[in-house]
Amino acid sequence: MASVSIEQAQKSFGRTQVIRGVSISIDDGEFCVLVGPSGCGKSTLLRMIAGLEEISGGQIRIGGDVVNDMPPKLRDIAMVFQNYALYPHMTVRDNMAFSLELAKRDRQFIEERVSKAADILGLNDLLQRYPRQLSGGQRQRVAMGRAIVRDPRVFLFDEPLSNLDANLRVQMRTEIKELHQRLKTTSIYVTHDQIEAMTMADKIVVMRDGVVEQIGAPLEIYDNPANQFVAGFIGSPSMNFLPGILRRQSGVAQVEFGEGVTLPVPRAATGEDGQKVIYGTRPEHIDLVDGSDGVPAEVVVVEPTGADTEVFSKIAGIEVTAVFQQRHEFKPGLVIRLRPDANRAFLFDAASGKRLLA
Amino acid sequence: MAKSSSQSLLDRFNNSANALGLVFMLPAAAILLVFLTYPLGLGLWLGLTDTKIGRPGVFIGLENYRSLFNDSVFWLSVFNTIGYTAVASVFKFVLGLILALLLNQNIALKSFMRAIILLPWIVPTTLSAIAFWWMYDSQFSIISWVLVKAGLIDHYIDFLGDRWNARISVVVANIWRGIPFVAISLLAGLQTISPSLYEAATIDGATPWQRFRFITYPLLTPIIAIVMTFSVLFTFTDFQLIYVITRGGPVNATHLMATLSFQRAIPGGQLAEGAAIAMAMVPFLIAAILISFFGLQRRAWQQGSKD
Known part of the structure; x- marks a missing residue:
């Protein structure tokens, strides 16, 4: 040895x-x-x-x-x-x-x-x-x-x-x-x-x-x-990447995705106002929420695997996979509300793919 | 009524795998019958008659074989044929294998070299035999000329006039011509051996010689058996090289059974005797095929699962 x-x-x-x-x-x-x-x-x-x-x-x-x-x-x-x-x-x-x-x-x-x-x-x-x-x-x-x-x-x-x-x-x-x-x-x-x-x-x-x-x-x-490559390579199904723009104004930090959709910036992420970023969230770290919480997502396909349910949907036109342990039977076209766990989400620089981390 | 029954007969015929199989076999069977079975049968029959050119013979039993048994020229040709085949085959195998191993390496101009190697095989035998005949000529031999100029010998070699010189000369010509077949076939065999086996053996600590001895050679034996069977059969029945270079001379020293058979049957007119000599080759050929049959039997490691 x-x-x-x-x-x-x-x-x-x-x-x-x-x-x-x-x-x-x-x-x-x-x-x-x-x-x-x-x-x-x-x-x-x-x-x-x-x-x-x-x-x-x-x-x-x-x-x-x-x-x-x-x-x-x-x-x-x-x-x-x-x-x-x-x-x-x-x-x-x-x-x-x-x-x-x-x-x-x-x-x-x-x-x-x-x-x-x-x-x-x-x-x-x-x-x-x-x-x-x-x-x-x-x-x-x-x-x-x-x-x-x-x-x-x-x-x-x-x-x-x-x-x-x-x-x-x-x-x-x-x-x-x-x-x-x-x-x-x-x-x-x-x-x-x-x-x-x-x-x-x-x-x-x-x-x-x-x-x-x-x-x-x-x-x-x-x-x-x-970085984004490692984040996407490790984990199955692989991490969702949502391209957006970082906004830091009047003490509120969030990422804008178009269609008026925004998500709070992940904890400990750096980056400047106006910077093009990639918001990364794993399918297993997305919650299904009610009311006005989270962001709207239009269901595309639902794939039950038995143990859990994979839901493919679109947030602001960007395809996102979410995995739930509960069983759901969403019809395609239905709008549900999803909330990525901000504590376990990542922010990457859109140009270099590097993780933006304090 | 009659129409429908004939149609059903045709339908049944069309749907019968056995009947169709028979029909599809016919062309091949016809070719084999006309070009293989008939000449062989005719040869066998002629050998049992006293046919001469211009005179249909009568059945005389084994008389031809009895006289061949006491014919020293026939026995000389048997000796020549066996020696010619044995010596040439051994050299063709060894040199062909070495050449195949070299060509299997990553050498410069690989495909060009492989094409060059095939040349002796592509050139019509008679043409290359004429070239050898010229090279072996007692006055104009380029081999003798080079050796004399180089100061290695002081007089021209009598290649085809001396018994043993002539024998060696035709064997060399046969080796030259036969190597490409052996080399290219063995090369094809070498390429079926997975490179990862050599890598595994390298890591297991095998030297290049051990890789050849324990990996290449055993995995190549099935191909070697096939290739050498064919090579032996081709060499044993060789006719063209001998007939062009020496015509069996000097004093029958290079007569093979094939050339002697032709010599007696056509120029000599003794069709029956020639046929008998040709038939006398059959036992030897069958022996060669039997040896290779046992050599070719699938080894245990080539067989599939027997669970």
Whole structure:
């Protein structure tokens, strides 16, 4: 086990820069999730840590050793690939034993390690099978088993669940998290799925276009997004963004949206009078109110999911999603009144997307 | 009444998968019968007669085969054919595999190189054979000329006049011609291997040689079996290269079964004997196919789930 520290890491393919000065420090035993939309460079960064891509600039350290020029086999890492990358001509047992056999460990040691990993992952009955004879979830477990037997300093996961169906994905998510709690090996996990990131991570790194947008614990990022991108990326359904103009006149601070609709400025938000801003509010932080409270919203679509009800409506012509725990049957066109929770709303600068925070 | 019953017959025919299947098979079956089954049957029959050119023969049983059994030239051609096939196939496999591995790397001008590699395969065999014949000429050989100019030898090599020189020369020509087929087919096989397997193996600590030995080679074996079966069959039945370069000479040293069969049947006029030699190749070819049949059997790892 070891800490991983990435300092100003850069990567370019020809003239295209895909990683532009990324710095992340991951503590020993931490489960760190790199999350971002496709093309943000998260997989490339993981492959740089693994040694499958060269590092164009900056430094990567594993357990204090600079690994920039170290071949993958010396880095003492194990990787789980998106397509599992199981050796199709080897049995489950041989797939797991391969790295140890290459390292010329003695037979007894190999058998011990393999059977221990098989115990942990429930693969004991499948050891003599070939990958082709396994289901998706079983293949996924073998891929993890192959990583576990090596007892590496760091586990790297490259979108390991994206080839599984929805149910299995939730199940494997829990399994991976349990496994981490048991083994406490430093893990770096790449995904584009923010729910995986939220549920599994000790630390989330949100990336976009080769740059780190924010690093923090899941709820910290959820509660305090640094900018509009992070606010929109983390959380499901995603945050509503209402473009408007900030007004600070005679001691009243509010945001104007047109059609005479205004909302009070979120707590602790800064910004000047007349500034173009984006008002951000999460669907789960919008209340349904009566009378003259809140702002009018015209219902577009109502989607009951069973557990809660998602209401799509328009406030001053801007589409807004709200989630209620109660069940509602609004007809489309009905005007209801909604009130975003000013304590949990955010204000972003319209031009830069930066959060306006005192 | 009659009309409706004939219509229903047509309807039943049109809706019967078996009947339609039979009809759709007919053209292919006809081609196979006319161009494969008939010549094979005719060859088999001729081998059992004493037919000569200009004289229809009569059935003489296995007499032709009995005389071939005591014919030293026939046995020499068997020896030549087996040696030619074995040596050329081994070289074609090794060189073709190396070439395929090189072409599978990210090299400059990749598609251009791949196209170049195919050239020996594209050029009509007779043309390249004539080129080799010229290169092996006892007076005008460019190979000898270069070696003499370089001071490596002091007199021209007698490529086609010496028994072993001639044998080596035709084998080299055959290897040159056969490599593209092996290389391109194996390259296609290499490209079906997922790059992530190599990455996984790299992380597992495999050296380049170990990646080849434990990943590439085992995953390529099904393709190798197919490619080498075809290569062996093509080489065993080779005719054009030999006939253009040496005509079986010197003193039958390079006669293959195919060239000897032709030699006896057409220029020699002994149709029956030529047919018998050709038929004598069949057991060897069947043996090659059987070997590859067992080699080609799907390995356990290629089979689907059997839950």
